[in-house]
Amino acid sequence: MTDEKLPIEALSAHPVVLYGCGISYFTGKMENYFKLRGIAYELKDMPFPGFKKRMEKAVGVMQMPAVILPDGRWMTDTTKMIQLFEAQLPGDGLIPDDPRQAFFCYLIEDWADEWLWRPAMHYRWHYREGARFASDYLASHLLQSMMAPLWMKRARLTMRQRNGYTVGDGITRDNVAHVESGFMKTLAILEAIFAKRQFLLGARPSLADIGLSGPFFRHFALDPVPAEILRQHAPHVLAWVTRLWRTRLSDGVAPWPEAWEDTLPDDLAPLLEDISKTHLAYLCANVEAVKAGQKRFDADIDGTFYKAARYSQYRVWCLKELRAHFQAMPEDAQADTRAMLQKTGCWEPLWRHSELPMADDQEKNLPFHADSKMVGVNET
Numbered sequence: 276m277t278d279e280k281l282p283i284e285a286l287s288a289h290p291v292v293l294y295g296c297g298i299s300y301f302t303g304k305m306e307n308y309f310k311l312r313g314i315a316y317e318l319k320d321m322p323f324p325g326f327k328k329r330m331e332k333a334v335g336v337m338q339m340p341a342v343i344l345p346d347g348r349w350m351t352d353t354t355k356m357i358q359l360f361e362a363q364l365p366g367d368g369l370i371p372d373d374p375r376q377a378f379f380c381y382l383i384e385d386w387a388d389e390w391l392w393r394p395a396m397h398y399r400w401h402y403r404e405g406a407r408f409a410s411d412y413l414a415s416h417l418l419q420s421m422m423a424p425l426w427m428k429r430a431r432l433t434m435r436q437r438n439g440y441t442v443g444d445g446i447t448r449d450n451v452a453h454v455e456s457g458f459m460k461t462l463a464i465l466e467a468i469f470a471k472r473q474f475l476l477g478a479r480p481s482l483a484d485i486g487l488s489g490p491f492f493r494h495f496a497l498d499p500v501p502a503e504i505l506r507q508h509a510p511h512v513l514a515w516v517t518r519l520w521r522t523r524l525s526d527g528v529a530p531w532p533e534a535w536e537d538t539l540p541d542d543l544a545p546l547l548e549d550i551s552k553t554h555l556a557y558l559c560a561n562v563e564a565v566k567a568g569q570k571r572f573d574a575d576i577d578g579t580f581y582k583a584a585r586y587s588q589y590r591v592w593c594l595k596e597l598r599a600h601f602q603a604m605p606e607d608a609q610a611d612t613r614a615m616l617q618k619t620g621c622w623e624p625l626w627r628h629s630e631l632p633m634a635d636d637q638e639k640n641l642p643f644h645a646d647s648k649m650v651g652v653n654e655t
């Protein structure tokens with residue numbers, strides 16, 4: 276973690292600028308974080324194509340969102356931005372003091388960021404209702420300065436997103452049913468959890484909830500097709516989306532549960548099993564592809580074949596980060612965590628590959644500079 280200091284005092288007088296857009300996954304995650312933490316922000320549309328050069332110059336990559344601090348510094352990557360804020364903001368925040376609880380927050384956040392991205396993009400761009408809604412929004416908010424008729428901007432956006440993130444990222448006619456049944460399975464697990472308690476770990480919101488807000492706030496609870504699924508099958512999940520959005524730590528929230536067993540109630544086990552079969556299996560297949568220098572790879576995920584998915588150098592780093600969080604724990608906490616990971620099938624894939632194909636010092640300067648993007652839509 277960088278030791279650069281954030282201008283914490285200035286945050287009370289000057290809002291940070293959040294460049295992104297009102298239907299974006301990671302912008303929505305950052306908005307939930309800022310609201311919960313009481314950090315004032317001003318959301319601004321990230322205008323294309325003009326913003327690209329500015330952002331690449333400032334932080335190395337073009338992706339949403341970008342945060343500009345009151346002192347003018349730019350940041351990117353929600354995961355590392357949140358960790359930096361959490362390390363420097365005063366008071367109890369969103370990362371539990373108990374390292375075992377914290378580890379499961381990091382794991383759930385990573386799964387929500389990287390795996391649930393796939394069904395979120397599928398439901399938005401595969402269905403005509405979703406693609407119409409999102410392409411209209413994006414064309415009119417982000418592509419205003421582009422000289423082309425609206426229909427053409429919308430068609431180009433839809434094609435870009437499908438080529439980049441749905442059919443172009445391993446989803447085929449044969450596995451659409453798996454993407455959707457996987458989503459329904461996850462939803463059923465979350466519905467059972469939120470029918471019983473307010474937030475993932477209990478009565479207090481944590482980093483795990485913020486991670487989950489990425490896919491849910493601006494995608495599943497907003498896009499026409501999944502939003503109707505939520506209304507019909509997961510009303511408690513829908514209630515959690517709005518609960519998180521209106522919760523402020525400053526209004527007083529419950530303390531962290533004292534006993535670690537209370538934090539990881541039995542009903543989190545099915546979630547972890549799901550994470551092991553989907554996200555961790557995918558991360559391992561991605562490691563193999565990056566090692567072999569393959570820009571595209573096929574993967575068997577939970578018995579279903581994903582064809583020609585895009586490699587991701589960034590997601591190799593994600594796996595490295597999860598391991599680093601585990602290794603940073605004291606030994607007794609490692610033992611408890613390991614037992615839970617073994618019970619749920621997460622342990623083996625976490626360590627399957629002893630060597631990770633990382634670039635030198637990869638992502639070392641996040642959140643002020645990024646070396647790679649989640650997937651290189653324009654690269655392959």
Ligand SMILES: N[C@@H](CCC(=O)N[C@@H](CS)C(=O)NCC(=O)O)C(=O)O
Binds near residue numbers: 300302337388649652
């Ligand atoms: N790891 C990054 C991911 C950010 C990201 O991928 N954002 C999407 C939009 S929500 C994006 O800008 N993708 C780049 C593209 O489509 O070219 C984060 O946590 O901020």
